[in-house]
Amino acid sequence: MAGPSEQAATAGGGMGPLAAILAPERPRLLLAVALRVVASVASLVPFVAIYELARELVGGAPDNSRVWTVAGVAVGAVLVRFLFQDLAANVTHAVDMDIQLRLRRRMTEHLGAVPLGWFTDNNSGQVKKALQDDVEALHYAVAHAVLDLAGAIAAPIAALVYLVTVDWRLALLTLITLPVYAMFHRAKERTAGEHMGELGGAMGRINSAVVEFVQGIAVVKTFGQARRAHDTFAQAADDYMNTFGRVVRPILRLEAVSSAIVAPAVMLLVVAVEGAVFAGLGWVQPVDVLPFLLLGLGLTAPLGHLAYFVQNFMSAVAAAKSIHEVLDTPPLAAPEKPGLPDGHRVEFVDVAFSYDGENQVLDGVTATLEPGTVTAVVGPSGSGKSTLAKLLPRFYDVTGGSVRIGGVDVREVPADQLYRQVGFVLQDVQLLRASLLDNIRLGRPGATLDEVRAVARAAQIDARLTALPRGYDSVVGEDAHLSGGEAQRVSIARALLADTPVLVLDEATAYADPESEAAIQDALSELVAGRTVLVIAHRLSTIVDADQIVVLDGGRVVERGRHEELIAAEGRYHQMWRAYQSAVPGGTDETSARVLVPHGHGEVQ
Structure with missing residues (x-):
C-alpha cells in the first residue's frame, strides 16, 4: 500500500516510454490542457460573482447595471466552462483513438517482422496483453489524466491568487491544514512501507496453499486426507487475515485522519472559524469571508483524487513500458544481398x-x-x-x-x-x-x-x-x-x-x-x-x-x-x-x- 509519492518515485525512471508515445501528439495535448485551464478558471467565476453580488447588495442601494453585468459574466463563465471542458475532452479522446490505432498498427507490422521464435518464447496471452490490454491501459493517461492534472493545478492556483487579492492573511490561514495533512500522509506511507514485506509473505503463503490444495485435491481425497488439506489451507487463510488486519488497521487510521483533515466539512469549519475571528477583530468585513467559504474548499479538493490519479497514471506508465518492449524486439534481419535457392539441398x-x-x-x-x-x-x-x-x-x-x-x-x-x-x-x-x-x-x-x-x-x-x-x-x-x-x-x-x-x-x-x-x-x-x-x-x-x-x-x-x-x-x-x-x-x-x-x-x- 505504497503512497502516491512513493509510487511516483518508483516509476519515475519508467516515464520515457510513455513520453515517447505521447510526443507526436504534444501540440494537441497542449491545446487540450489550455482549454481545460480556461474551463477550470471559468468554473471559479460564478463563485466570485456571488461574492461581488453580495458586496453590492449589502452595501446599500445596489447598482442595477453592475448587478446585471456580474450576473451576465457568471452565466457566460458557466457557458465557457462547459464549452471548453467539452472541447478539451473531445481533443484528448481523439488523440487517444489515434494513439491506439497507431500503436496497434505499429505492433502488428513489427510482430510480422520479428523472428518466429519470438512467438515460441512469448505465448498468445502476452501478445494479446500488449496489443489489447496495454494499449487500452493508456486510455486514462491520454484522455483523462492530462486534463485532470491540468484542472487540479489550475483551479486551486487561480482560487488562491484571487483570495490573496481579497485578504492575503486569511488566504494563507486557509492553507493551514495542508502541513498537517502532509505529516499524517507521510506517516501513513512510512507505516505501509515498514509492513508491506510482512503482508507480502502472508500473501505468498496463502497463494502456495491455494495451489497445493487445488493441484493435490484428487490425491488427498483418494487417501482420505481431504480434512488435513483443508485445515492447511484454512490455517494459511486465517494467517493472512490476521496479518492483513494487523498491518492495515494502523494504515487505515492514518488514512482516515489525513483524509478528514482536508475534507470539505473540515475546511468549511476552519475557514468559518478563521473568518469569524478576523471579522470579530475588525480585520475584514463579514462579507469578505464569503469568497473564502466558497473557494477555500477547492484549495484542498484535488488531494482527495491524487491517489486515484497516481495509481491509474502509473498503470499507464507500466503499459507503455510493456508496449515498448514489444516494439524494441529486434526484427528478423533483412538480407543484405538477397538470393534465391538453386534446388532443395x-x-x-x-x-x-x-x-x-x-x-x-x-x-x-x-x-x-x-x-x-x-x-x-x-x-x-x-x-x-x-x-x-x-x-x-x-x-x-x-x-x-x-x-x-x-x-x-x-x-x-x-x-x-x-x-x-x-x-x-x-x-x-x-x-x-x-x-x-x-x-x-x-x-x-x-x-x-x-x-x-x-x-x-x-x-x-x-x-x-x-x-x-x-x-x-x-x-x-x-x-x-x-x-x-x-x-x-x-x-x-x-x-x-x-x-x-x-x-x-x-x-x-x-x-x-x-x-x-x-x-x-x-x-x-x-x-x-x-x-x-x-x-x-x-x-x-x-x-x-x-x-x-x-x-x-x-x-x-x-x-x-x-x-x-x-x-x-x-x-x-x-x-x-x-x-x-x-x-x-x-x-x-x-x-x-x-x-x-x-x-x-x-x-x-
Whole structure:
C-alpha cells in the first residue's frame, strides 16, 4: 500500500516510454490542457460573482447595471466552462483513438517482422496483453489524466491568487491544514512501507496453499486426507487475515485522519472559524469571508483524487513500458544481398547457436539433407534437436556457421521466398479463430475449395470437416471443436496446400490418441513424399526407415547413418534404441514406423 509519492518515485525512471508515445501528439495535448485551464478558471467565476453580488447588495442601494453585468459574466463563465471542458475532452479522446490505432498498427507490422521464435518464447496471452490490454491501459493517461492534472493545478492556483487579492492573511490561514495533512500522509506511507514485506509473505503463503490444495485435491481425497488439506489451507487463510488486519488497521487510521483533515466539512469549519475571528477583530468585513467559504474548499479538493490519479497514471506508465518492449524486439534481419535457392539441398555448416549469448545449445553441427530424402534428428532431452529444426525455417538465426538451402544462406533469402521453400508441422497446432477453409488456405490463400478438399482428403480429415454443421465454413472454437489429432490433420492439410519442397516435422503424433495417430501417419506419408524432410524424432520407431539419422548429444553430432548402421555401430544410438525397446511394451510399434515411409519413397540417390 505504497503512497502516491512513493509510487511516483518508483516509476519515475519508467516515464520515457510513455513520453515517447505521447510526443507526436504534444501540440494537441497542449491545446487540450489550455482549454481545460480556461474551463477550470471559468468554473471559479460564478463563485466570485456571488461574492461581488453580495458586496453590492449589502452595501446599500445596489447598482442595477453592475448587478446585471456580474450576473451576465457568471452565466457566460458557466457557458465557457462547459464549452471548453467539452472541447478539451473531445481533443484528448481523439488523440487517444489515434494513439491506439497507431500503436496497434505499429505492433502488428513489427510482430510480422520479428523472428518466429519470438512467438515460441512469448505465448498468445502476452501478445494479446500488449496489443489489447496495454494499449487500452493508456486510455486514462491520454484522455483523462492530462486534463485532470491540468484542472487540479489550475483551479486551486487561480482560487488562491484571487483570495490573496481579497485578504492575503486569511488566504494563507486557509492553507493551514495542508502541513498537517502532509505529516499524517507521510506517516501513513512510512507505516505501509515498514509492513508491506510482512503482508507480502502472508500473501505468498496463502497463494502456495491455494495451489497445493487445488493441484493435490484428487490425491488427498483418494487417501482420505481431504480434512488435513483443508485445515492447511484454512490455517494459511486465517494467517493472512490476521496479518492483513494487523498491518492495515494502523494504515487505515492514518488514512482516515489525513483524509478528514482536508475534507470539505473540515475546511468549511476552519475557514468559518478563521473568518469569524478576523471579522470579530475588525480585520475584514463579514462579507469578505464569503469568497473564502466558497473557494477555500477547492484549495484542498484535488488531494482527495491524487491517489486515484497516481495509481491509474502509473498503470499507464507500466503499459507503455510493456508496449515498448514489444516494439524494441529486434526484427528478423533483412538480407543484405538477397538470393534465391538453386534446388532443395539443405546444409547445416558448422552451426552454433546460443539463446543467451553465453550457453551454447548447438556447437559445430554439420549435416547435409539431400533433396527427396528424410533426415531424422534424435538425441536425449536438451541435446539441441528442436533448436536445430527451428534454425531451418529461421525461427532464430544461427550465432555461428550457416544454414543453407540450395546453396544460399537462409539469412539471405527474403522471408516471403523462404516460406515458399520451407514448411513445418509442429506438435503444438495453432488454428486461427476463423473458418476451417481459411485455416487451410493459410498455406495458399488463392486456393479453390476443390483444391482445399483435395489436400484435406489426403490429410484424412475431409470427412470430418464436411460432417460439421457448416462444413468447411465452420469456425474454429464456435461450431468447429476439433480434437488434438483432428487439428493436427488440418495443419497437415495446410502444409500440403503450401506444397513447400522442404519440410520440418516435429513429432506430429506425440499428443494424438491411437485412433487419430494412424490417420495422422497416413497423412504424413502423403506429406513427406518427394520432399526434403527434417524430422525431430521423439519415438525412435517412427524413423527406422529414415534415409539418414543424425544423433545429437550436448549440442554436437556424435553419430550419423541409417538405422541398421547405427545399431551395428553399438554407439549412442544403439543405447537409445535399447532403452526405447525396454520402455515400449512389445518392442517397436510397426504401425508408427509407417510415418516415414512416404508413398513412392525410394532409396537415397
